[in-house]
Amino acid sequence: MSERAAKPKKPTKRLIASLRKQLEEERSELLAQAASLEADAADESWKEPRSDDDAETGTATFERERTMSLARNARQTVIQIDRALERMDAGFYGRCINCGEPIAIERLEALPQAVDCLDCRRKAERFR
Ligand SMILES: [Zn+2]
Numbered sequence: 001m002s003e004r005a006a007k008p009k010k011p012t013k014r015l016i017a018s019l020r021k022q023l024e025e026e027r028s029e030l031l032a033q034a035a036s037l038e039a040d041a042a043d044e045s046w047k048e049p050r051s052d053d054d055a056e057t058g059t060a061t062f063e064r065e066r067t068m069s070l071a072r073n074a075r076q077t078v079i080q081i082d083r084a085l086e087r088m089d090a091g092f093y094g095r096c097i098n099c100g101e102p103i104a105i106e107r108l109e110a111l112p113q114a115v116d117c118l119d120c121r122r123k124a125e126r127f128r
Contacts, residue, residue: 011094019112027081030074037071080113
């Protein structure tokens with residue numbers, strides 16, 4: 001009995017269902033966001049010379065790079081969400097992809113796309 005109590009809680013089906021809904025909503029928002037950012041970045045009208053001012057061209061280039069990096073981040077998060085959804089389908093959701101230990105419920109609630117535990121995440125970030 002005491003052994004059972006010591007085990008970390010696993011996410012309930014109900015929690016997983018609500019996190020799945022959250023992830024799916026976030027996923028479609030991010031996809032729309034990425035598409036519109038990419039459309040902005042692909043718009044090359046900024047290249048047309050408006051003036052001889054180099055500073056203006058520099059700002060436009062900077063803006064475009066910023067837009068593209070935002071789009072990349074959004075796509076990256078979509079990939080993470082897909083991975084979490086796949087793990088939900090496979091029944092592995094809530095287990096660390098690295099060590100297999102349960103991921104803290106609080107972590108899943110704060111970051112539903114998390115597929116690794118906090119310990120593994122910290123280690124990965126240290127080695128980056
Ligand atoms: Zn882990």
